Each structure stands twice: as structure tokens, then as C-alpha cells.
Amino acid sequence: MLDIISYILSFFITIPIIASLLVYMISMIWERNKLKAVHKMVAWTTCFYIIAVSIMLTLIFGRSFTGIILIFLLTLLSLIIFIQWKTKRDVELRKAVRILWRISFLLFFFLYGCFMVVGIIKQLAA
Template sequence: MVDVIIYFIAFFITVPILATWIVYKISFKIYGHQWKAIHISVNWTTIFYIIAVLILVSNIFDQQFIGIMLILLLSMLAVIIILQWKMRTEVVFAKAFKTLWRLCFLIFSFLYICFVLIGIILQLLT
């Protein structure tokens, strides 16, 4: 039983676009509201994109970039908090984390598509 769960998670890390689609379809069936389903699928599958990009980068460049990724994420959070402080003079950390999480989905889904295409091109050239 544990093996099935591990394979299930590994499959979603390998193909996070499919995971996003499945979570969207399930949440749309449950809630019946398109935007709520989109937000739920984004919130639940962002971690799959982050892990997939880290794995793709380590496979393409043969180096680990986890430390750099953490520094970039913390820097992005700092910029979001500073902007929130300048615009409203009140910092709401929950809103800052939510903004960072959604921004991570956009960035890492774009990076995932780019690195998959780069990986395919590199495999065809070698």
C-alpha cells in the first residue's frame, strides 16, 4: 500500500501538469465553481512543480541548486513583504505567503515547460 502512494506521488512529480488537471477536475466536480477549482489546483500542485524543476535542473546541468532556489524564494518573499509594507503600511504575512505561493506556481510551471523542452532538445542532439 505504501508503494502505491509513493508511485502515485512520484508520477505527479514527474508530470505535474497532469496533476494540476486532475486536481482541477476533482475540485470543479466538488465545488462547481471554476475560479475556486483553479485556486485549489494551483495551491495543491505548486510543490510538484518546484520539485520537478529542481530534478530537471539537476539532470540537465549535473548540479544541485536547492540552496540557490531557497535564497531566491526568500528574496521574493522579502520583496513581496516590502511592497506590501510600502503600499498599505501593514504587513499581513498570510497574504504575503499566498502571493508568493501563487507566483511560484507561475514561475515554476513556466520553468518546468522550458526545462522539459531543453531536456528533449538535448536528448535529440546527443
Template sequence: MPDIIIYFIGLIVTVPIIATWIVYLISMKIYRHKWKAVHNAVNWTTILYIIAVVALVNEIFGISFFGTILVILISIYTIIVVAHWKIYTEVIFTKAFKMFWRICFLLFLMLYICLVLIGIYLRIFY
């Protein structure tokens, strides 16, 4: 039984699209509102995409980019906070973090898809 749980967690971390879909379906049943379900799925699975991208980069290229990704995340958040400050003259950190989290979802979703395609290409042809 513990092996099944470990394999399930490994599957969810390595294929976060499945987790996003599951969270979306559950949220759709609870909220019965499409956009609330989408936002809930994005909020809960962003961290899985970040972990999956770190794991894929490590697997494909053989080096860890964890520190680089951490610096990129901090830089993105800093840019968003400064933009909020310039536009609204008062920074509301919850709104800034919400925007940061959604941008991270989109960025890491695209990176995940690109890395999966690169990984498939490299495994087939090399």
C-alpha cells in the same frame, strides 16, 4: 501493489501538469466554480512544480540548485512583504504568502516547461 503507488507518486512528481489537471477536475466537481477550482489546483500543486524543477535541473545539468532555488524563494517572499509594507503600511502575512505562492506557481510552471523543452532538445540532438 506498493510498486504501483511508488510509480504513481513518481509520475505525479515528475509530471505535475497531470496532478494540476486532476486537482482542477476534482475541485470543479466539489466547488462548481471555475476560479475556485483553479486557485485550489494552484495551491495544491505548486510544491510539485518546485520539486520537479529541482529534479529536472539536477538531471539535465548534473548539479543541484536546491540552495539557489531556496534563496530565490526567500528573496521573492521578502520582496513581496516589503511591497505590502510600502503599499498598505501593515503587512498581512496570509495575503503576502498567498501572493508569493501564486507567483511561485507561475515562475516554476514556466521553468518546468522550459526545462522540459531543453531536456527534450538535448536528448534528441546530443
């Protein structure tokens, strides 16, 4: 049973777009609201994209970038909290984390696409 779960997680980390589509379709059936379905898709699949980009960076460049990714995410969260503090004088950590998660989805979704193209070109050139 544990093997099946690890295979499913590995598959979704390798191809997170399928996980996104699956979560979106399930959310559409459950919620019947496109906007809520998109928000659930972003919330549930961002982690897959972050891990996939980290693995792709390791495969393309031959070294781990996990620490740099974590520092980048913490810096981005600090920036979001600072902007919240400057504009509203009241920091809402839950809202800041939600904004970070959505920005991370957009960024890592874009990076996943770019690194997929780079990886394909690198394999074709070799």
C-alpha cells in the same frame, strides 16, 4: 501501501501537469466554480512544479539547485513583504505567502515547460 503512495507522488512530481488537471477536475466537481477550482489547483500543485524543476535542473546541468531555489523563494517573499509594508504599512504574512505561492506556480510552470523542451533537445542532440 507505502510503496503505492511513493509511486503516486513520484508520478505527480515527474508529470505535474497531470496532477494539476486531476486537482482541477476534482475541484470543479466539488466546488462547481471555475475560479475556485483554479485557485485550488494552484495551491495544491505548486510544490510538484518546484520539485520537478529542481530535478530537471539537476538532470540538465549535473548539479543541485535546491539551495538557490530556496534562497530565491525567500528573497521573493521578502520583496513581497517589503512592498506590502511600503504600500499599506500593515504586513499580512498569510496574504504575502499566498501571493508568493501563486507567483511560484506561474514561474515554475513556465520553467517546467522550458526545461522540458531543453531536455528533449538535449536528448535528441546526444
